[in-house]
Amino acid sequence: MMIRTALPVLIAPLSLTLAAARGFGADTPHPLADPxxxxxxxxxxxxxxxxxxxxVLVAAAFLAAFAAVVGDADxxxxxxxxxxxxxxxxxxxTLDHTLLMLLGYLPMLVGRLIxxxxxxxxxxxxxxxxxxxxVAVGVVALLLALRRRAPAEQPADVGSALVAATARTRRWTMIAMEAPLVYAATRLLMFFEAPGFGGFDEMTRLAGLGLAFASITGAILTWGLMRPWGERFPxxxxxxxxxxxPVDLAVIPAMAVAGLVLAASRAVLIGMLEAPAGAWDRVLGSPLVSLPHLLWPLWGVSLALAALSYQRRRRLSDQLSRSAGAAAGRDAGAHRRSAGVTS
Incomplete structure (x- = not known):
């Protein structure tokens, strides 16, 4: 494993160990359990x-995964x-909605800085x-290292496998686009205080607007997984x-966002289970704003599957192109040899 891959993988257990040491202390809260x-x-x-x-458990799991990826036994x-x-x-x-929230609020943060x-x-x-x-960077680095060490796949019928991968890419991409677009629509309606979406202060509405634009941008980029401009720059x-x-230019961000969405889904579900009665009253009072969060697990899973299907489709397409090129080269060589014999 190259240093640029090993470093982020090893930083994750180090930071988790330091966090655990703080959490076990009497005067300092755990960095991920600080209200x-x-x-x-x-x-x-x-x-x-x-x-x-x-x-400590997650840190040990990261170290075990690092050792597994470094190993040579195929x-x-x-x-x-x-x-x-x-x-x-x-x-x-171990993650929650923090990183996804940070991405969604980024336009508003940039505006405030300006x-x-x-x-x-x-x-x-x-x-x-x-x-x-x-931790998020470590997860991405681990998955990338595993993928790079994966044995080369050689399906018996590359053409049929490519057709199946193309169909899967389209199906999962469509699902991965619908969930964020529905969520974005609710935030736009909240910003404009449409009936059923009112009762929020200006800061919340502006944050919702930023989340809407971030979700729409994500949906457009997801669309590229099944469009020609997702294979060649326009x-x-x-x-x-x-x-x-580059395949990684599409797959890595998509997988990272899918992981963050799933982490946020976990936080949403835990929050719903722990919510007091008053919080449920607020949710039920504005269900069109709150309930779209339940689409996030579907969004995360479908985006990950769309990215993996895109990756497989691109690999199979490259294999088919190489095979066609090799066959054309053999035909050209045979033709030259035949012409030499005839002359």
Missing amino acids: DDNFGRALAPFGDTAGGIWS RRWPARRVVVGAAAILGLL AGNTDAVADLASPGLAVQVS RWMVGLAGRRV
Whole structure:
């Protein structure tokens, strides 16, 4: 494993171990169980001690996954996938909606910075945010390392496999687009205070507007997984027009967002289970605003499957092109040899 891949994988267990040490201390809360930190509440419902134990468990899982990916025994490939997959799942369960919320609020934060309001930057100096970023990056690095070490796949019928992969890409991409567009529509209606979407202050409405634009942008980029401009850069992209889009440029962001959406889904579900009666009254009072969060698990799963299907389709397409090129080269060689014999 290259250093650029190993480093983010190893930073995650280091940050989790430091977080656990803080959580076990008498005077310092666990960075992910700190009710006073907007970015550090992922494990708050479970307390400092449970958060510390969980952090040690996840750190150990990351180290085991790192060892599994570094190993050379190809015969253990299924076991490696299980170990890395388990570490990735535990890592995602450590996160909450923080990182996804940060992405959604980014347009509003940039606008406030341009206006000279630097309070938002101070809010980002959060130990909980640092831990969550390190875990998220570690999960992505682990999955990328596993994919790069995966044995080359050679289906018997590349053409049929390509047709099936194309159909799966289209199906999952359509689903992955619908969920964020529905969510964006509710936030736009909330911003304009449409009937059934009113009762929110200006800051909440502006934040909702930023989330709407972020969701729409995500849906458009997801659309590229099944469009020609998702394989070759369009003509208006000066300097890149006509060039092939690197597979990782589409797959890595899509998988990262899918993981963040699933992590946010976990936080939403836990919040609903722990919500007091008064909070449920607010949810039921504005169901068109609150209930679209239930689409997030579907969004996360479908986006991940769309990205993986896109990756498989691109690989199969490349295999088919290489096979066709090799066959054309053989035919041309045979033709030249035949012409030489005839002359």
